Amino acid sequence: xxxxxRVIIEPVTRVEGHGKVSLLxxxxxxxxxxxxxxxxxxxxxxxxxxxxYWEIPVxxxxxxxxCPVSHHLAAAKAMxxxxxxxxxxxxxxxxxxxxxxxxxxxxxALHFFHLCSPDLLFGFDADPxxxxxxxVAAKYPELAVxxxxxxxxxxxxxxxTAGKKIHGTGAIPGGINxxxxxxxxxxxxxxIKQMLDWSRxxxxxxxDYTVENLEKLTPFASFDSNHLSLIRSDGAMDLxxxxxxxxxxxxxxxxxxxxxxxxxxxxxEEVKSWSYMKFPFIxxxxxxxxxxxxxxxxxxxxxxxxDTPEAEAARKEFMAVTSGKPNNITMAYHWARMIxxxxxxxxxxxxxxxxxxxxxDLVVKGKRRSEGxxxxxxxxGTLFHHYKINDDDQIVMANLIVSTTNNNEPFNRAVQKVAxxxxxxxxxxxxxxxxxxxxAIRAYDPCLSCATHAMGKMPLKVTLFDYQGNEIASxxxx
Amino acid sequence: MSKQITFSIxxxxxxxxxGQTILQAADEAGIYIPRLCYMEGLVPHGSCRVCTVIVNGxxxxxxxxPIAEGMTVENDTPELKEHRRNIIDMLFIExxxxxxxxxxxxxxxxxxxxxxLGILSPKFPYFFPKKDIDxxxxxxxxxxxxxxxxxxxxxxxxDIDRKGVFDFVxxxxxxxxxxxxxxxxxxxxxxxxDKAADVCPVGSINKKHTAFATPIGKRLYxxxxxxxxxxxxxx
Numbered sequence: 001x002x003x004x005x006r007v008i009i010e011p012v013t014r015v016e017g018h019g020k021v022s023l024l025x026x027x028x029x030x031x032x033x034x035x036x037x038x039x040x041x042x043x044x045x046x047x048x049x050x051x052x053y054w055e056i057p058v059x060x061x062x063x064x065x066x067c068p069v070s071h072h073l074a075a076a077k078a079m080x081x082x083x084x085x086x087x088x089x090x091x092x093x094x095x096x097x098x099x100x101x102x103x104x105x106x107x108x109a110l111h112f113f114h115l116c117s118p119d120l121l122f123g124f125d126a127d128p129x130x131x132x133x134x135x136v137a138a139k140y141p142e143l144a145v146x147x148x149x150x151x152x153x154x155x156x157x158x159x160x161t162a163g164k165k166i167h168g169t170g171a172i173p174g175g176i177n178x179x180x181x182x183x184x185x186x187x188x189x190x191x192i193k194q195m196l197d198w199s200r201x202x203x204x205x206x207x208d209y210t211v212e213n214l215e216k217l218t219p220f221a222s223f224d225s226n227h228l229s230l231i232r233s234d235g236a237m238d239l240x241x242x243x244x245x246x247x248x249x250x251x252x253x254x255x256x257x258x259x260x261x262x263x264x265x266x267x268x269e270e271v272k273s274w275s276y277m278k279f280p281f282i283x284x285x286x287x288x289x290x291x292x293x294x295x296x297x298x299x300x301x302x303x304x305x306x307d308t309p310e311a312e313a314a315r316k317e318f319m320a321v322t323s324g325k326p327n328n329i330t331m332a333y334h335w336a337r338m339i340x341x342x343x344x345x346x347x348x349x350x351x352x353x354x355x356x357x358x359x360x361d362l363v364v365k366g367k368r369r370s371e372g373x374x375x376x377x378x379x380x381g382t383l384f385h386h387y388k389i390n391d392d393d394q395i396v397m398a399n400l401i402v403s404t405t406n407n408n409e410p411f412n413r414a415v416q417k418v419a420x421x422x423x424x425x426x427x428x429x430x431x432x433x434x435x436x437x438x439x440a441i442r443a444y445d446p447c448l449s450c451a452t453h454a455m456g457k458m459p460l461k462v463t464l465f466d467y468q469g470n471e472i473a474s475x476x477x478x
Numbered sequence: 479m480s481k482q483i484t485f486s487i488x489x490x491x492x493x494x495x496x497g498q499t500i501l502q503a504a505d506e507a508g509i510y511i512p513r514l515c516y517m518e519g520l521v522p523h524g525s526c527r528v529c530t531v532i533v534n535g536x537x538x539x540x541x542x543x544p545i546a547e548g549m550t551v552e553n554d555t556p557e558l559k560e561h562r563r564n565i566i567d568m569l570f571i572e573x574x575x576x577x578x579x580x581x582x583x584x585x586x587x588x589x590x591x592x593x594x595l596g597i598l599s600p601k602f603p604y605f606f607p608k609k610d611i612d613x614x615x616x617x618x619x620x621x622x623x624x625x626x627x628x629x630x631x632x633x634x635x636x637d638i639d640r641k642g643v644f645d646f647v648x649x650x651x652x653x654x655x656x657x658x659x660x661x662x663x664x665x666x667x668x669x670x671x672d673k674a675a676d677v678c679p680v681g682s683i684n685k686k687h688t689a690f691a692t693p694i695g696k697r698l699y700x701x702x703x704x705x706x707x708x709x710x711x712x713x
Contacts, residue, residue, distance in 0.1 A: 054688075054689040055689060083687070172689070172690045394613050
């Protein structure tokens with residue numbers, strides 16, 4: 001019988017939600033297995049059953065306080081199919097897009113400036129007392145302010161489109177419940193140049209950091225993986241709507257331009273006993289090889305181009321690092337995320353100058369259906385909402401594959417990689433191990449509460465188990 | 479012409495007409511007395527007790543008590559406010575009221591009254607009762623989780639629609655709204671244009687497929703608290 005030890009890291013900090021890491025060591029104290037457990041359970045898919053379909057876009061967004069707009073819109077897209085609204089009016093479609101880009105902008109800004117910048121600015125190994133958002137505010141006050149102001153801008157866009165900054169009601173089955181008034185538009189146009197400038201400078205920080213530290217970052221928590229995202233019919237990045245494309249680590253297409261209402265033919269989920277988060281994989285490749293990454297890195301890798309000029313120029317620079325092949329460097333997520341931030345604000349600028357936003361034709365309806373599937377690219381990756389209703393308009397089935405869930409296997413891979421690099425013959429939990437595991441997980445900007453549809457804080461605990469299953473060490477970070 | 483009657487509310491002289499209730503006269507005078515089950519056009523029955531006022535030293539429901547010459551009415555007092563808050567608090571915990579995803583939010587009289595009375599969180603432990611949903615009607619969605627037993631639908635269906643679709647069954651904590659059919663709401667003759675489909679103060683009787691059409695900011699109680707429309711009548 002082989003001998004092994006177990007290390008647990010719980011909770012993981014500066015990500016949204018609550019998780020823990022356990023590391024199983026063999027008798028030579030080498031990492032045998034790494035598991036990223038998500039230990040919350042919430043059960044949204046079950047308890048919305050019986051509720052009327054029109055309530056769902058407002059109800060399910062309560063999964064999350066960070067990117068509720070993603071759930072609001074994905075559910076609304078599914079309900080569009082239920083009410084037979086196959087093509088929204090230009091005003092409705094563009095208002096929803098504006099809401100979505102506002103969401104993307106504020107969520108990415110929050111992550112970059114407040115959650116990940118301490119690692120980038122102070123280094124992975126810096127004292128946690130400084131390596132936090134307060135430390136950033138003290139040493140780089142202008143950056144901390146930019147983060148707050150960019151987040152505010154995005155949140156105000158959400159308010160103008162959804163009615164509230166968090167948990168609004170804007171998207172309704174078949175359309176939207178308001179347009180954008182000239183007065184609302186002008187408020188945003190006043191600050192757009194500033195937001196573009198700050199997005200450019202944030203992108204530069206992320207790019208310079210990655211390029212300057214490429215040698216160190218390339219192997220860090222990295223591994224080859226498939227990548228998946230929605231893609232526009234012409235191959236452009238589209239965060240709100242498109243067809244599914246999956247590629248291999250070296251860029252070969254696994255499937256392309258798949259109508260997402262057929263997602264079940266291509267993707268399925270595996271349940272494992274040790275985590276409440278399911279493990280999705282591409283059916284044709286099986287659970288061993290079919291797992292994939294989603295989110296900013298995957299989106300930049302899968303798309304052929306970005307349809308806004310500055311983000312497209314940034315994408316080309318990004319792809320040049322890996323000679324045009326998909327980038328599998330985990331820490332490149334940060335750079336990719338800032339390209340998307342710039343893309344989002346460029347899109348917001350386009351939309352604000354579009355007169356369709358002042359249109360008054362807000363809702364369409366058609367032939368009612370009993371099933372609706374809505375996908376979009378949320379800040380953290382592809383988000384799947386799938387519902388069935390009965391003849392009385394009540395939900396009878398809901399399946400949500402949340403962005404972070406798609407990245408479940410990659411989390412485990414990242415943790416395995418980091419742990420293997422840090423635990424080498426000595427069965428102890430060093431600060432370096434704790435820090436590096438956190439940094440690796442944080443690169444994905446995981447939202448664990450969404451992924452299991454659970455809520456709670458996310459502190460980090462690591463516990464180490466020996467090969468006989470005995471706990472030999474445990475450390476907690478609040 | 480009916481006889482004029484002079485009385486006072488919180489020390490302010492009010493002139494009403496003979497036959498009016500305290501609540502009707504107060505409304506005309508621009509004085510808001512909080513209420514829930516009362517609705518203009520329906521026969522008042524004083525069931526919710528929110529409009530309770532002190533009339534010549536004794537508690538009476540303002541929606542049923544006729545005015546009389548020289549009567550003194552206390553309305554806006556700390557003690558009555560506390561009683562009203564308690565009633566509203568109890569209504570919240572006796573049902574399953576989740577304002578965050580309720581389509582009536584912003585237009586809900588219970589929610590608006592809670593805000594007006596300064597209720598920010600529940601005072602009593604929730605009951606989380608099991609309540610029925612009847613989604614069978616093609617146009618109307620009945621959700622008893624949110625029913626506060628005001629009886630408006632019962633009155634409207636009986637007196638205005640002349641149908642008697644709704645009525646109360648059970649007693650005490652088991653009292654609930656039932657539909658006049660062997661099985662479900664779809665088996666009644668309730669129509670979407672009926673008054674009964676239009677009078678619910680909370681999100682219990684809803685017209686299907688219409689939810690959230692009014693954006694936040696334009697809903698009934700988004701800008702001004704409930705009762706403002708009455709207070710604005712004050713000369």
